Amino acid sequence: MTEITPDEQADYERDARQLALVDRIIGLEAQVAHLRSVNTSQALRDQLKEVKSSTTWKVGRLVLAPALALQRLLGRNADKDK
């Protein structure tokens, strides 16, 4: 084995810690960039579109349609009474 003095050993350990720290910093920068690349609002819009195109949503709209129509009608009359 190559002879290493205690002082040299301490230097190597410090250098190894510095390497790890630099790695963490670049890793964090990358993570930030990664998170930025995920367009959250677009993802939510896509999710909403998916929900609205589902059968469950369409059936629900159909079932609730009379109630919604009635609500709108009542609302309009209430406005008139004011």
Add this chain to the structure above:
Amino acid sequence: MSLSITVVVVTTSTALHAADKLIASATAAGFDVRVVARTGDDPIADVVKVAIAASSSEYVSIIESDGWLSGEAGAVIGGFLASHPGADIVYTDEGTVGRRGRIDVIAKPIFSPERLRCQFYWGDIVLYRRSLFDEVGGVDASVPGAELYDLALRASIAARSVEHIAKPLFIRSVQSDSGLGGIALESTRRALERHLASTGGGVVRAVGADGVHDTRRLVQGEPLISIVIPSRGIYSEIDGERRCYVVDAARSIMDLSTYQNFEITLVLDSVAESEVISELMAIVGQKLRIVEWTKPFNFSEKINHGVLHSRGEFVLLLNDDVQILEPEWLESLLALAQRPGAGMSGGMLYYKDDTIQHAGHGYYDGDASHIGLDAPRTDPGPLNGYRVEREVSGVTAACAMMPKALFIEVGGLSNLLPGNFNDVDLCMKVTWLGHDIYWTPHAELYHFESKTRDASVHAFEVDVAWGRWGFRMHDPRYWPYPHNRPPA
């Protein structure tokens, strides 16, 4: 629609009709078409010059092929130029007519200067901004038969922007792929020699009739290379034979390498056998440095430990289960690692059954894998990609050279990744800082890693690597093809 593009169709006086389809398709695309005839091996420079002088188009293209433009070529190119007003050179993917008339796409990488000196991969339709064409002196009469490749090489140096349209806009019948003749080969050699001389130097080892040319960069100076090899340093039974991989690897390095200014820094586990150490000292002699590894297994930390104890200007990360096959492997890796802006270089690794294990890293559809995985050793690869030096997104740490200063600058291999993806992460860090990575087929090694190796990928390793770089795990820029097989 009329585009500001002049296409000069070069045909032979005896085969004018062969270009009919090309002329018709270029006209339909809205290009200003000029037809000139090549007589025998006579240079075409003069006739092309006359044809182009008569036009005032913003872009010019010279096509000498019996292929034709696809129906969408005009619209796609027009749209592309409108959205890329700074494009000086534009080339496209191509297609060949396959079975039942289906078009097989020949996908191309983005502009890759090192690859371009090994093959004219741009293909048959290349648009040059007129001012650039004039700036480089147009077509050169002194390289008959290689005028278009020569023009591309010269223009690529002067261009500010070389763009690639990833659509097959030029179609050829498969049979139309004729080889280069004697005069064209000699001209190609001259063009490449001139190009290498004006881009940092290099040599032309061979020019190929099939369009693949063996050109090499040259090592600058004689810097010390530290070959860092982590190993347990023990003998074991391998295929019924008592072997110690690191001893065999060291022997092949010492026996074969023509480049001599290197040291081997071995990072040996505490369990290393004294017999192994004695053998290594006898084989490697003064070039050997051995540092002990006393901590639990962590490949990344072992490599970092070795690099920190090394003295070279360049480090070569190398697995212990390799055998060198090519005497000039170090020169090939070093010459690329010395390119301006270079971050890393890697070589061609084969399994022991002579199939390819690694021809670069490919990051495709969210996965990282090896280019060429499992392909036969003789397989040229798509677009002869396994035969040419080229830009690549990453290389394996089983054999990767880089400037030591850069290794330190990026924090070495991440000790958060003890077993897997540490090389993917390293390459990502290197390119994140703006450096290029190159791969060469001229540094050939056997890598005795088992094809069925249980990589034992841990969830936390995926979390770390993809948590950092998931957004870059689809990178078809230099290798626009899916993996040969899914990553293990």
